[in-house]
Amino acid sequence: MKSAHASARDLAWAVQQSAKKAGERSPSVRGADWRTATVTAVATTTVTADGVVCRRMDTYTLPLVGDVAVISESSNGNWIALGRLSSGDPGWTTATLGTGYTQGNTSSQGNNNGPIRYRRIVHQGGWWMEWDGGATRATGAQTSNILSTALASTFRPAARASFVIARNATSITGVANSTSVVHSLKCDFDTDGTVQLVSATAGDTETVWLSLKGIRYPLS
Incomplete structure (x- = not known):
């Protein structure tokens, strides 16, 4: 049979362990914490990651389901999503x-x-x-899309993106005594995934090469 002193010691230890476990579960005791989590749902200003609804930081734009994000909990139990972790260089698709x-x-x-x-x-x-990169264009009829198929939806702009691009220099035809030279043309990146050349008179059949190097546009 335990002595009164031993029983009191055991009781004190049990109370201490209980308090420790309660503190580990209480944000007000353990303070702020962060971890990584996988995003399972996206809302206007929040994401749900591993079952936790987190308010997104202003810098965490365009979140996607499947993102591995850093989420953090404050000492009063509020959650924020700091942003996605890098998945590495996506690489180029030819x-x-x-x-x-x-x-x-x-x-x-x-x-x-x-x-x-x-x-x-x-x-x-x-x-x-x-x-x-760039491409060479054969003379004669051209397809409406310089690509063989339309781009996947994740690569399409939210609205048409139009650029002036470089091409081979060609004198303007059909204009008497003209010394002007055309060395650019318009290119449209459309929401249907096509990439189309919009040429002036000298660009329609006389474009020999064209360049898309340096073109960049937002996807939202």
């Missing part, structure tokens, strides 16, 4: 071109800009599309 277009790999193809390729990147907290 585009498959439509009829009449050849990837630019040499000085006679795309003015040595390299092959047309694209990637989706995070820039200033948001998703952007970035293009590189």
Whole structure:
């Protein structure tokens, strides 16, 4: 049979352990904490990660289900999502071109800009599309899309993105005594996933090469 002193000691230890466990579960005792969690739902200003609804930081834009994010809990139990962890360099995808277009790999193809390729990147907290390279264009009829198929939905702009792009220099035809030279044309990146050339008179049939190097636009 335990002595009164031993019983009191055991009781004190049990109370201490109980208080310790309660403190471990209480934010007001253990203070702030952070961890990584997988996003399972996205709302206007919050994300749900591992069952916890977290208010997003202003810098955590365009969250996606599946993001591995850093979430943090304050001492009073409020949760915030600091942002997604990097998944590494997404790498470039080399585009498959439509009829009449050849990837630019040499000085006679795309003015040595390299092959047309694209990637989706995070820039200033948001998703952007970035293009590189150039192509050679055959004379005659051209397809409405310089790509063989439309881009996947995750690579399409929310609204048409139009740019002036470089092309081979050509004198304006049909204008008497003209010394003007055309060396650019308009290119539209449309919401249906197509990439279309919009050419002036000298650009329609006389575009020999074109460049998409440096093109970048937001995806939202």
